[in-house]
Amino acid sequence: MRKMPNHGHVKLFSTLAVRSALEHRLLEEFTEATGTAVRAVFDPTSALRKRMASGEYPDVLIAITDDVRQLAAQGVVDGAARLPLASTGVGLAVRARTPHPRIATVGELVRTLRDARSVAYSRTGASGIYFARLLAELGVAEEVNARATVVEKGFTADAVLDGRADLAIQQVSELMAVCGVDVVGPFPAGADHDTEFSAVPSMAAAGLPPALELVRFLASEQARSTYGAFGLKAATGNGARAS
Structure with missing residues (x-):
């Protein structure tokens, strides 16, 4: 070369x-x-x-x-x-100064995802590829994806700021890069991914x-x-x- x-x-x-x-x-x-x-x-x-x-x-x-x-x-x-x-691990963020959902256990994470108006995740990012697989493993892929905001690339937390979604899923470091959102935390044991x-x-x-x-x-x-x-x-x- x-x-x-x-x-x-x-x-x-x-x-x-x-x-x-x-x-x-x-x-x-x-x-x-x-x-x-x-x-x-x-x-x-x-x-x-x-x-x-x-x-x-x-x-x-x-x-x-x-x-x-x-x-x-x-x-x-x-x-x-x-x-x-x-x-870094995959985590979840919400708009700043809004209530933080419970995600301390896999069960709580599933309930949070099912209750969300829309969940934003990336189509091409490593976190999004993992999250799509996790949804299938948890048995909620069809339900969550019916309302999901799937972005091609970039920071998914932007979709929380502009109102397209109320939850953003991405690497914790990527969620932290967006001002105006709170990182609730990484996924709990059993759903975590570094x-x-x-x-x-x-x-x-x-x-x-x-x-x-x-x-x-x-x-x-x-x-x-x-x-x-x-x-x-x-x-x-x-x-x-x-x-």
């Missing part, structure tokens, strides 16, 4: 789950420390993979760890340089200092201390998706 030209910046493809931490703090800190600008594209991992499959390659990719491993096996990213960043994210250089940028510097910075102790403020947890490094 052709090597990336030295164009004075790093092109980043990143999952939405870490967007707030990057946009509000980490990318600016990286540029201040290194003098290298970062041009970022934020999308669900599935959408980023489609862009790469069509021939659009970043210098650095942040995506679900399992997907990064698959891309490494295909020779698209440099798996040897992959570093785990953080993880996803880990990793950073990796693409093979087009393998060995190039700016790309490697960005990956290392995003996995540094300085960066890890930031993720918690944005609804993210320390990565375990194994990439497992608990459910």
Whole structure:
């Protein structure tokens, strides 16, 4: 694969789950420390993979760890340089200053979903894909989906703000990114689901200092201390998706 030209910046493809931490703090800190600008594209991992499959390659990719491993096996990213960043769970949010539904148990979660006027979730995001499967497992898919607000991509909590839905389902870090909503909490044990994210250089940028510097910075102790403020947890490094 052709090597990336030295164009004075790093092109980043990143999952939405870490967007707030990057946009509000980490990318600016990286540029201040290194003098290298970062041009970022934020999308669900599935959408980023489609862009790469069509021939659009970043210098650095942040995506679900399992997907990064698959891309490494295909020779698209440099798996040897992959570093785990953080993880987050699927949760539920409501409009700020409205009553919080009960979701402490799977039974309470089911009742909350069944009682909702409309539940918003993402069609292409990892959280939405998991939630659709969970609804089927809980036996309420037909009932909930009959009134659901399914967004193609982006932050589902926006649908709570504009009145399309009264509940938003997404990664906790993505729910926290939207001002004007309250995160009720992650899903309870028995319905919980954690996803880990990793950073990796693409093979087009393998060995190039700016790309490697960005990956290392995003996995540094300085960066890890930031993720918690944005609804993210320390990565375990194994990439497992608990459910």
